[in-house]
Structures are given as C-alpha cells and as structure tokens.
Amino acid sequence: MIEDMDFSEFDEKREGTSELENRMANTLNSFLNVAIIIDHITLLAHESGLGTCWVRYFNVAAVRKILAIPDNFTIVALLPIGYPSESGRMREPMDGESLILRWE
Ligand SMILES: Cc1cc2nc3c(=O)[nH]c(=O)nc-3n(C[C@H](O)[C@H](O)[C@H](O)COP(=O)(O)O)c2cc1C
Structure with a gap:
C-alpha cells in the first residue's frame, strides 16, 4: 500500500525534468518502491518453498x-502466499541479449 503523503519538499529538487515527469515523479517513485519490496518478497517466498503471485x-x-484499509492508503497489489498444491512449470531461461535495447 501507499500512504497519502506530502511530497512537496521533493518537488523543487527536480529541476530539468519534464513537466510530465515532475507531475508523476512522486507517484511513480511510490509505486516503484512497492514493486521492489514485492519482488524481494516473491524471491524470498520462492527460496522458502512457498508459492506466491x-x-x-x-x-x-x-x-x-x-481488511479495513483506510481511504488514505492506495492498495497497490495483493500478494497471496502459501504452499503450492502442485509444482509449477519452469520457464526456459530468457536470452539476456534479447532484453537489451540499443539505439544509435
Ligand atoms: C504488476 C503485476 C500484476 C499482476 N497481476 C496479476 C493478477 O491480477 N492476477 C494474476 O493472476 N496474476 C497477476 N500477475 C502475475 C502474473 O500473471 C505472473 O507474473 C505470471 O503468471 C507469471 O507467469 P509467467 O511465468 O507465465 O510469466 C501480475 C504480475 C505483475 C508483475
């Protein structure tokens, strides 16, 4: 979840960024933080033999x-965690080279 907060003190530190980026920066940063945390939890769950999604x-x-979540919290995602009833399929490892974007 993301709690509504006053981020105005960060606004003036973003000179040189686009108007859109400025407008979205605080929201984007909050969502990125949640994504990082969730990714760490999913990795830890997997390592512990748990399944999650x-x-x-x-x-x-x-x-x-x-869950009696107050309105001043934005719910970003749910992360159910439990013991898988069946083993999942393994993906083919991705070709790292194909994930790199290049331009001249
Ligand atoms: C931002 C995000 C949102 C997701 N939302 C859902 C969802 O609402 N329901 C769901 O079943 N899976 C959701 N997933 C999980 C994806 O479906 C999951 O990563 C995918 O099933 C992984 O399988 P794959 O190995 O086929 O990519 C979400 C994943 C991400 C990254």
Missing part, C-alpha cells in the same frame, strides 16, 4: 472493506 486485478472496494 502478484495480484493487481481485484475488487478494491471489497478488499478495502475486508
């Missing part, structure tokens, strides 16, 4: 009510 598509109102 990002869930971004859910009924926000229902989750807010069930």
Whole structure:
C-alpha cells in the first residue's frame, strides 16, 4: 500500500525534468518502491518453498472493506502466499541479449 503523503519538499529538487515527469515523479517513485519490496518478497517466498503471485486485478472496494484499509492508503497489489498444491512449470531461461535495447 501507499500512504497519502506530502511530497512537496521533493518537488523543487527536480529541476530539468519534464513537466510530465515532475507531475508523476512522486507517484511513480511510490509505486516503484512497492514493486521492489514485492519482488524481494516473491524471491524470498520462492527460496522458502512457498508459492506466491502478484495480484493487481481485484475488487478494491471489497478488499478495502475486508481488511479495513483506510481511504488514505492506495492498495497497490495483493500478494497471496502459501504452499503450492502442485509444482509449477519452469520457464526456459530468457536470452539476456534479447532484453537489451540499443539505439544509435
Ligand atoms: C504488476 C503485476 C500484476 C499482476 N497481476 C496479476 C493478477 O491480477 N492476477 C494474476 O493472476 N496474476 C497477476 N500477475 C502475475 C502474473 O500473471 C505472473 O507474473 C505470471 O503468471 C507469471 O507467469 P509467467 O511465468 O507465465 O510469466 C501480475 C504480475 C505483475 C508483475
């Protein structure tokens, strides 16, 4: 979750960035922070023999009510964690070279 906060003290430190970037920076940073945390949790879960999965598509109102989450928190994702009932399939390792974007 992301808590509504006053980020205005960071605004003046972003000279030279585009207007769009400025407008979105605080929101983007908050979402990036959550993504990093979730990724670490998923890796730790896997290492511990647990299964998990990002869930971004859910009924926000229902989750807010069930978990009694106040309105000043934005729910970014759910992360169910448990013992898998079956073993998942392994992906083929990705070709790292194909992930690199180059331009002249
Ligand atoms: C930002 C994000 C949101 C996701 N939201 C959902 C979701 O709402 N429901 C779901 O079943 N999986 C969700 N996933 C999990 C992906 O479906 C999952 O990464 C994928 O099933 C991995 O399988 P793959 O090995 O086929 O890529 C989400 C993943 C990410 C990164």
